[in-house]
Amino acid sequence: MSDPVSRPLSVGFVLLRRFTMLPFAAFVDCLRLAADEGDRSRQLRCHWVFMTSAGQDAMSSCGAAVTPCTAFRDPREFDYIVTIGGVQDEHDELDDTAIAYLRRAAQAGVPLVGVCTGVFALIQAGVMGGRRCCVSWYHHGDLTRRFPDIEPVADRLFIDDGNRLTCAGGTAAADLAAYLVERHLGKAWAMKSLHIMLFDEARPGEHPQPQPVVFDKVEDRVVRRAIAIIEQHLGEAMTVDELAHRVGTSRRNIERRFREVLGVGPQKFARDLRLRYGLWLLHYTAKSVTEIGERCGFSDTAHFSRHFREAFGATPSTVRKTASGRDTARVDPFFLHIESRPGEGQAEGKKRR
Known part of the structure; x- marks a missing residue:
């Protein structure tokens, strides 16, 4: 593997309307803490970009906005494209620009990550055919009702299915981010992030979700x-x-x-x-x-x-x-x-x- 400073782990975030703040923050903070020494936050070992369909501010489900964002970039710039979903309302207008971008990223062979209800967008983009799909127990019923041809898994934190990774959301986003940091930068950097975030250790993807469904x-x-x-x-x-x-x-x-x-x-x-x-x-x-x-x-x-x-x-x-x-x-x-x-x-x- 090349020097991680000269070849940082590059992640593009697709922030959908009313995205959920906790999984987004957990994921990006794990990258931030692994990117630099101490808590200096320079994008050295990891690099990330926040993207929305027109480069507008990204409004979260709690009302906080993330800025600055950029319009969608060439997906080949990134090692992973992470889609953070939000509040599910079937009456909301579909973000066709984001869906088209996810299709383009899949065609370019860029690994796609669906976090929380971000997996709904991956399904809508038609890139989850024949793939295992991890979803939170809380959204399992909604997913099976809306997408009966998809078989979701709600008994674990995240699934790595090659170039499709899906995560239940919540704090499990930190576990998935640490998993990717360890893969690209080494275990020491992953553990450094988790320890600062007050996690004792990284939970594996097959770790069960924390309550029955x-x-x-x-x-x-x-x-x-x-x-x-x-x-x-x-x-x-x-x-x-x-x-x-x-x-x-x-x-x-x-x-x-x-x-x-x-x-x-x-x-x-x-x-x-x-x-x-x-x-x-x-x-x-x-x-x-x-x-x-x-x-x-x-x-x-x-x-x-x-x-x-x-x-x-x-x-x-x-x-x-x-x-x-x-x-x-x-x-x-x-x-x-x-x-x-x-x-x-x-x-x-x-x-x-």
């Missing part, structure tokens, strides 16, 4: 909203009255709708989901059974263990012993697929491979 395929608006609230509060045992209040309906109505749509009441549904979260934590973390029970909203270990055994036929301690070091290659993530089945009143839980 609920795929929202429920058509009933009240039930769908309730499920979203339950997902966001897996660490607490929320009462049905409080859940109904947050949704904006009555206890009687929410219980009736849950039973009609899912075949169980909201309290049991929430408890089963918290137990699945506990099962995931037992496989993928080193937390104690007591810590996991507390994190899943159970008042004490005995309470957690009793319900866990009723659900899975084994105690949490037994599952922990047989998890075999939480081998992510052999342990499936615990996805819960939820679908409305009018007239049946049933929910179907499946493991996805």
